Amino acid sequence: MMTAERAGFQRAAIIAALGEVLGERRWAWQGASQAVEQWAAANDAKDLDIWCADEDAAAVRLAVAQVLPAACIEHADDPRRLRHTGWAVESDGGLAVVDVTFGDLRVGPVLLLGQQDIEVEAHRFVGAAAAADLFVRPLLRGRIVDDNRLGEAREAWRLAGVEQRAAATRTWSSSLAAISEEICTVLDGGDPSADLVRRARAILLRQTLAPRNLGATWRQRRSIVPVGRRKGPLGHRTTGVVVATVGTDGSGKSTVADDASARLEALGMPTRTAYFGMARGNLPGVGLARKVLGIAAPGGEDHSGDVAPDDAAEEDPADKPLDHRSLRRLAAWFYAVEYGWRYLSTVAGPKRRGEVVICDRYVYDLRDSPWPGSRASVFAEWLVPAPDVMVLPDAPVEMIHARKPERPFAEQRAQQEKFRALLAEHPGRSANLIVDTSGATADAVGPLVRAIISAAHLDPNHTP
Numbered sequence: 238m239m240t241a242e243r244a245g246f247q248r249a250a251i252i253a254a255l256g257e258v259l260g261e262r263r264w265a266w267q268g269a270s271q272a273v274e275q276w277a278a279a280n281d282a283k284d285l286d287i288w289c290a291d292e293d294a295a296a297v298r299l300a301v302a303q304v305l306p307a308a309c310i311e312h313a314d315d316p317r318r319l320r321h322t323g324w325a326v327e328s329d330g331g332l333a334v335v336d337v338t339f340g341d342l343r344v345g346p347v348l349l350l351g352q353q354d355i356e357v358e359a360h361r362f363v364g365a366a367a368a369a370d371l372f373v374r375p376l377l378r379g380r381i382v383d384d385n386r387l388g389e390a391r392e393a394w395r396l397a398g399v400e401q402r403a404a405a406t407r408t409w410s411s412s413l414a415a416i417s418e419e420i421c422t423v424l425d426g427g428d429p430s431a432d433l434v435r436r437a438r439a440i441l442l443r444q445t446l447a448p449r450n451l452g453a454t455w456r457q458r459r460s461i462v463p464v465g466r467r468k469g470p471l472g473h474r475t476t477g478v479v480v481a482t483v484g485t486d487g488s489g490k491s492t493v494a495d496d497a498s499a500r501l502e503a504l505g506m507p508t509r510t511a512y513f514g515m516a517r518g519n520l521p522g523v524g525l526a527r528k529v530l531g532i533a534a535p536g537g538e539d540h541s542g543d544v545a546p547d548d549a550a551e552e553d554p555a556d557k558p559l560d561h562r563s564l565r566r567l568a569a570w571f572y573a574v575e576y577g578w579r580y581l582s583t584v585a586g587p588k589r590r591g592e593v594v595i596c597d598r599y600v601y602d603l604r605d606s607p608w609p610g611s612r613a614s615v616f617a618e619w620l621v622p623a624p625d626v627m628v629l630p631d632a633p634v635e636m637i638h639a640r641k642p643e644r645p646f647a648e649q650r651a652q653q654e655k656f657r658a659l660l661a662e663h664p665g666r667s668a669n670l671i672v673d674t675s676g677a678t679a680d681a682v683g684p685l686v687r688a689i690i691s692a693a694h695l696d697p698n699h700t701p
Contacts, residue, residue, distance in 0.1 A: 246329065246333075248329075248333055249277050251305060251326055251328065252276075254304050255301070255305075259297065259360075262290060262293045263290040263293070265287070265355075265357045265360050265362050266360055267338070268286055269385065270361075272285075273285065282332065282472050283334070285335045286336050287337045288338045288362070290352065294320070294340070297337060301324060301337070305324065305335075308324060308325045308690035309691050310323050310325045310695065311473070311694065311695075313457050315452075315453040316340070317452075319338060319345060320338065321336055321337060321338040323335065325694075327686070331503075332470065332471055334471055340352045342374070345377075346447070347377055350405060351408065354405065363397075364393055364394075364398065365393075365405035366401075367394075368393045368397065371389050371393065372423070373413075373420060376433065377438070377440075379438060380434065381433070387423075390424060394424040406421060415440060416440065419433060445461070459474050460473070460474065462474070466591075469505075470505030473694055474694075475694055476588075476693060477587060477591050478593045478626060478689050479622070479624045479625050480494075480594065480596065480628060480685075481513070481598070482595065483598060483629055484656055485644070485652040486644055487639075487641030487644070487649065488629070488637055488653065489631075489632060489672070490598075490630050492630070492674060493672050498595060500682065500686045501690075504686075506693065507591070510595050510596070511596045512597050513576070513599050513600065514597060514602065565608045566611060569611040569614070572613065573617035574620075593689055599621075599627075600614070600618055605655075624665050625668075625689075626667055627659075627670070628671075628672055629670070629671045630671075631673065632674045634650045634653060637649050667688065667691065668691070670685055670688055672685055
């Protein structure tokens with residue numbers, strides 16, 4: 238089976254891989270006769286549309302994720318509306334979009350043809366299914382197709398058998414009652430009326446807001462409401478993404494962050510960085526307080542310039558004088574509040590504007606410093622929203638130590654184990670990933686890039 242070893246993937250190779258994934262299942266390319274060839278030659282975000290039988294939905298979704306370097310950007314599985322999954326695939330020309338419809342042919346909640354009435358030959362719709370796909374589907378989306386596509390729709394309708402026409406007419410009479418007769422007239426060669434698109438859109442709106450469909454409509458509101466200023470590089474509605482990178486010094490946080498940022502910027506997704514460690518970027522007075530209290534650098538950070546050498550090693554809180562223990566407890570709460578301020582001042586705004594914010598460390602450092610086990614860390618994790626994506630750059634500890642030999646080997650190993658345990662808690666709302674920074678994995682940062690793209694497009698409460 239074909240797999241992708243690199244970020245850039247030729248569109249022709251994507252088409253070949255999809256054909257292999259779908260194999261001998263019941264499926265069809267959608268659109269006009271030249272749609273696949275035009276998509277292969279294009280360099281835009283127009284979808285490659287595919288229809289697949291409902292019984293193959295789970296297998297196809299799994300296979301696409303395994304074979305292509307694909308980020309899921311759309312997912313709808315309510316039988317009251319169009320059931321489909323969309324993927325963005327990193328290609329040589331940027332992101333290429335593949336959208337697979339499963340089961341009934343619909344536009345939103347409007348039924349065009351039931352799965353049982355869809356006819357397929359050589360992986361193309363034929364008969365009434367082709368007519369519905371070529372003419373009725375774009376009509377409900379707001380346009381009358383050009384003469385070439387309309388001609389293909391009329392020819393498919395002409396060649397449809399009596400039973401196919403009858404099944405389609407019954408369906409349209411039920412779902413498109415006000416315009417069903419005119420649709421058949423146009424397919425028989427007549428001219429569409431000037432207000433046909435307006436009336437078709439009105440039907441779509443009424444069915445979208447019908448009480449029986451309101452629940453499904455609400456769950457899919459992100460893909461229904463006009464995107465406005467939240468339009469991403471693919472034309473879809475996007476939201477800002479907070480990425481938290483954790484790991485001991487030498488694990489590769491900076492390299493992973495830089496690589497991911499460069500890839501995302503190249504794909505049209507704006508990024509910025511934010512620092513969430515306990516060294517620089519703190520409120521005034523924290524550096525002095527750390528020196529007085531002898532608080533060591535948390536999470537393996539090398540802050541030798543911030544703490545006096547005699548205070549560099551973490552001491553057992555019980556060995557500290559009582560006043561220092563009290564102050565360390567107070568410092569933990571100070572940090573908790575400061576984390577909240579730092580999120581508001583450096584992260585909240587860019588996230589609201591739809592940017593990807595890659596954070597070096599996050600509030601979880603407070604679990605171990607300055608007072609391990611303090612309830613301040615629980616408060617901080619409640620106060621600061623969880624990251625959308627949590628990532629741990631990782632490599633053999635020997636390699637990490639070679640990069641940062643000034644840190645004790647045992648300490649680095651213990652810290653990485655703590656971070657692996659943190660990821661096992663799944664703190665990231667959309668994804669929690671370990672990125673191999675040993676150099677042994679081809680395109681190691683690719684899964685992170687795709688996780689960020691998915692997080693920008695999908696509601697984390699309704700991801701597939």
